[in-house]
Amino acid sequence: xxxxxxxxEDDEDNRDLVVFVIARSRLDIExxxxxxxxxxxxxxxxxxxxxxxxxxxxxxxxxxxAVPILKADERTKEIPIxxxxxxxxxxxxxxxxxxxxxxxxxxxMDPEELLGLIQRYLKL
Numbered sequence: 001x002x003x004x005x006x007x008x009e010d011d012e013d014n015r016d017l018v019v020f021v022i023a024r025s026r027l028d029i030e031x032x033x034x035x036x037x038x039x040x041x042x043x044x045x046x047x048x049x050x051x052x053x054x055x056x057x058x059x060x061x062x063x064x065x066a067v068p069i070l071k072a073d074e075r076t077k078e079i080p081i082x083x084x085x086x087x088x089x090x091x092x093x094x095x096x097x098x099x100x101x102x103x104x105x106x107x108x109m110d111p112e113e114l115l116g117l118i119q120r121y122l123k124l
Contacts, residue, residue: 002028003122006049008040008066009033009084010058014107018053021111027124037066044076051121053105056085056096064099071100080121084109 005022009015015033022029032049034040038061044052052070056063063083070076080103083096088106096104105117118124 002030003051003124004030004032004047004049005118005122006032006034006040006044006052007084008035008037008052008058008063009055010035011055014055014109017109017111018114021109021115022118025115027115027119029118029122037061037063040066041069044070044079045073048076048079050079051118052079052081053084053118054081054101056083056087056092064095067096067099067101082117082121 007015007018019031022031032043034043036058054063054067067081070079070081081101082103082105083101084105086107093104102121103117105114
């Protein structure tokens with residue numbers, strides 16, 4: 001059975017790269033896309049994914065606001081969320097963990113490293 005990953009990313013190039021990496025991996029992953037935190041909430045509440053890759057800086061609603069909402073809701077509180085962000089300072093990493101992210105992954109991404117992280121959280 002395929003696993004669903006919700007990629008929340010406003011940058012088209014970053015989205016395209018993740019789509020390419022997952023498609024090339026041949027893992028049984030269905031990738032859903034949201035371009036901002038509000039869209040992520042709508043999609044996650046309608047059909048909870050198995051894993052969320054969350055950009056932290058986006059228009060409309062950023063990851064800093066979306067993650068606590070997802071973690072407070074019964075439908076989505078158990079979903080692991082990986083902060084997928086260019087913010088790489090130690091205080092950013094601490095803050096993402098404090099708001100409920102399971103991991104902090106700093107961009108630019110290394111395709112093999114990202115796939116390893118996804119596989120670990122999806123138990124593939």
